Amino acid sequence: GEEITDNLRTIRTLPLRIPQDPDGPPAPDLLVVRGEAFIQIPDFEKLNRILAENGEKTYVNPRNTAAGSLRQLDSSLTAKRPLTLLVYQIVSSSETSPATQKETLTYLGDLGFSVPDYDYCANLQEVIDSLDKWDQMRKSLEYEIDGVVIKINDLELAGSLGVVGKAPRGAIAFKFPAQVVTTLLEDIKVNVGRTGVLTPYAVLSAVEIGGVTVRQATLHNFDFIAEKDIRIGDRVMVKRAGEVIPYVMGPVKDIRTGSEKLFTPPQYCPVCLEPVEHIDGEVAWYCVNAGCEAQLIRNIEHFVSRPAMDIVGLGIKIVEQLAQSGLIRNVSDLYSLQKPDLLALEGFGDKKAENLLEAIAQSKSQPLARLFTALGIRGVGEVVAATLASEYKDLDDLREAALEDLENIPGIGPNIAQAIQDWFELESNQVVVDSLKKAGIWPEALVVDKDGAGKLPFVGKNFVLTGKLQAYSRNELKEILQSLGGKVVGSVSSKTDYVVVGEDPGSKFTKAQELGLTIITEDDLEQLLAIPPGEVKGA
Structure with a gap:
């Protein structure tokens, strides 16, 4: 959700004009693509060598360096980092897009984008052979990978499978086995999560895994500790899941000395010291005290996050300030904050306080x-x-x-x-x-009567949005349709009831015409929204 356009312009592998080759395919009027920015290993090593020679702090690994580089507020700093970009997907286009993943990568390459290496596999055995090949090759690649994404080549078929939450059913990630090391388990401590779940974690003697120094690792839950017979003082095997999250696999029992200590789950919350609860049949242990400070901060952080109330400018640091100062004891206290309250906090001036209060006030209108x-x-x-x-x-x-x-x-x-x-x-x-x-934070949806009267007008209706909308942003329209019982999906299929078309619609519009679906403009949609509940007809 961060604006990084100026930073992306500094990436040399990203063409500022397409097609890069005058003899390449003509570019559509509108093209939205998706890709991944990263730093190649030789470039990362060169960057660190230069920093060391200048007496500056070096970086730990390419992954975190790339992420931090993209988020720089000063694009001139980003320009000094050896970022590269691989593009692999067309999100939307004003012209008909290629019908397959393979054709998409060829087309993007012809336009001048750098695209990832790939194998086309005609059957599952070829997929398995390809995975073995990439697992063997990954150590010799000039960039870090933790696996391979397997995609259905036919984009129409892949799109028709839909999504689970945010994950498309037409693609799956295959993760390679992670590097495993051993180190000393110095202690076991417990975190309290946003929902009150107590999660144990390992305090380790520092160990390097894949270029990252690891001092802590997850232990999943208390049952895992018991099942694996993990003890404080053990030599434990540790690996990084997906080359990112370190976790303890289990102890090396053969080298125990007898000084190791058994771990007992806490009976009291380590933060608020109130009794914890363990429900029979569940793995998790809970702190049920809603006033627990650990939960309070995480609850408020979640409450104000982008998918929730989306209060801009209220990050974790300010949440901690508000909680620790006693200004908020639950999420509703956000709406009673006054300007003098904020001005008393470190780092707040008039403008910052006014902007935050305005963002909090705007959140009252969220659906x-x-x-x-x-x-x-x-x-x-x-x-x-x-x-x-x-x-x-x-x-x-x-x-x-x-x-x-x-x-x-x-x-x-x-x-x-x-x-x-x-x-x-x-x-x-x-x-x-x-x-x-x-406090007036009381949004209402249309009433769904049990006898069917007053039924939401778009229950069971699937919508696809394409083109540039004038009266709404895509998120606004999506939330309106969902509040009326509709479902907004990302791809056109025979199950689509309505395709809402804005300016310069892309391939979804063409496909909707081919399938004979109901295509409506924003004006048509406004008329639909005015139809009494129960009278909306299917396509």
Whole structure:
């Protein structure tokens, strides 16, 4: 979500004009592509050599250096970093896009983009052979990889499979076996997560794995520690999952000395010292004190995040300031903050305080699905929140919902249904809901009557958006359609009910015409929105 356009212009492998070759294919009027920026190993080593010669601090690994370089506020600093970019996908285009992944990569290459190396495999055995080849080759590549993405070549077929949450069903990542090292487990400590889950982690003697110095690693949960018989003082095997997250695999039992200590799960929260709860049949242990400071900071950080209430400018550092100063004890306290409160905090001046208060005020108009997401109920992410917002009018409606009714909603299983009920049963959470209502943070969806009257007009309808919209941003229109029961999908198929077309529509428009689907403009959509519930017809 960060604006890095000026920084991207400094990447030498990214053409500023396409086609780069005058004899290449003509470029469409609009082309949106997706790619990945990174630093090649020889370039990274050269950068560190120059920094060391100048007496400056060197970098640990190419991955983090690339990410930090892209986020520089000064593009002249980014220009000094040896970034490169590989482009692998067309997101949208004003012209008909290639029909296959292979043709897409060829087309992008012909336009002048750098594209990743790939193998085309005619069958699964060739896929397996290719994976073996890349696993053997990865140590000799000039850039770091942790696996291979396997994609269905036919883009129409891949798109028709849809997505799970945000993950497309037409592609899957195959991760290579990670490097394993051993080191001393000095201690086991416990973190408290946003939902109150207690998670153990290992404090390790520093060890290098794949160019990264690791001092801590996850231990997953307390059952894992018991099953693997991991003890404080053990020599343990550690690897980085996906070359990113370090975790303990287990102990090297053969070299135990007898001085190792068994670990017992804590009976009290390490942060607030209140008793913890362990539900029979569940792996997780919980701190159920909603006033626990560890949960408070993470709850508020989640509440204000982009997928939730999207309060711009309220990052983790300011959240910590507000919590530690006692200005906020739950998320509803955000809406009672005053300018003098903020000016008393370090780093706040008039303008910064005014901007933050304005961002908080604007969040009051967020739709119900975002508020459901923001509450931080276990299992309720963006997809589940949108489903709930199509079934319940407001927070009161949801907190009064019967467990059986929740379980019967498609996509809401018994675990999520129970988590919703458990959340609303906590008195401290009831206080939060009532405080939000008092503060005016009370979005409402259209009522879904049990007898079908007042049914959301777009329930069961699939929408695809293409082209440049004038009256709405894509996110705004997506949230409007979801609040009315509709589902916005990324690709056109025979199951699509409406294709909403803006200016310069791309290949989705062409495909919709070929399939004979219902194509509507923004004006047509405005008329649809005015149709009484229950009268919207399918394509």
